[in-house]
Amino acid sequence: MRIGITCYPTYGGSGVVATELGIELAQRGHQVHFISYSQPIRLTEAHPNIHYHEVEVPQYPLFEYPPYDLALATRMAEVAELYDLDLLHVHYAIPHSVSAMLARQMLACDRVRGKSRRLPYITTLHGTDITLVGLDRSYLPITRFSIQQSNGVTAISRYLKQKTLEEFSITTPIDVIYNFVNCDIYRRDPAAKAHRAEWARDDERLLVHLSNFRPVKRVTDCIEIFDRLLKKIPARLLMIGDGPDRVKAEWLAKQKGIHDRVVFLGKQDRVHEKLAIADALLLPSEMESFGLAALEAMACEAVPIATNVGGVPEVIDHGQTGFMCEAGAVDEMARCAIEVLGDDARLREMGKAARFEAQARFCTTRIIPKYEEFYRGVLEREP
């Protein structure tokens, strides 16, 4: 198939999922065309089946808000014609779904040139496109409309599907296709002793937090939890990513006098290398419709200590493959961290169970065929 993929190319779960999906599809022989305003950050290596088309948004003094969504729709239609795309797959409804709808309509009604071609589009819902941004009155009607107009809709958890049906009164069927992880890349690396030694001593535990540091991620809770843990267990914390709340977390670590134990690495594109040497992942988010970072950690046998929100319970089995506490319950999360990190055997046992679960339910080999099947279904319905 020839597939156009649009996503936010920056640091963020939806962009990561879209990029990894494109890479996996390309490896399975499909032609994949990424259409976005910059190259997706996880698209680090060239592949003959992967093409990237940049969307340029011309500036004009009149435009206080340059219309990216229109430039995107134009580029989508152009790429579809040039490369004879079978479909568009957009990740995160706002504004990608609206742009795709316009591109489809432009191609269907190109009477000026006497041509008409079909361009079905699929929308994958990821999280705040529904739970936060999409519920804003200024976005809700158009988001609902563009989802409803999609030729296929998927959500990355049962929670998100339910939320979309409730809040948006959508009548279009929504298929749940869970996020996935490549278990050959995301795995514990027994040969990484030297790499681990760069970050922590042998007698120290290594924890990771990975996010876009937005308020919904509650990054300062990581520092609170880690501060409590340090009183019992020697450890180091790697904070991976960047965003508006990074500086708050940096100041809190400084105030607590633990900043020499916390390393803020900023944005990283090879996160599997850090997760492969980590013992645990902190994910204290206010909301996660899935929690991709938790899954990536699980595949690497790093135990996720997360919050019991949104779709996280569909990923983590509390006490078996990780821990879940109420959002903001930093004492409780610290207690879970101390419980597992203070006991070698328990840590290894939970790490192994986490990897087993990641492989059994969320491995690319299980999930990517579901997308291929979904695409075929859409194309059959839209001859």
Ligand code: GMT
């Ligand atoms: O909703 C967001 O925060 C944006 C989005 C992203 O692009 O990072 O994250 C969502 O999609 C991820 C990938 O499907 C999920 O793993 C995250 O749980 C989800 N974030 C939230 O629901 C807050």
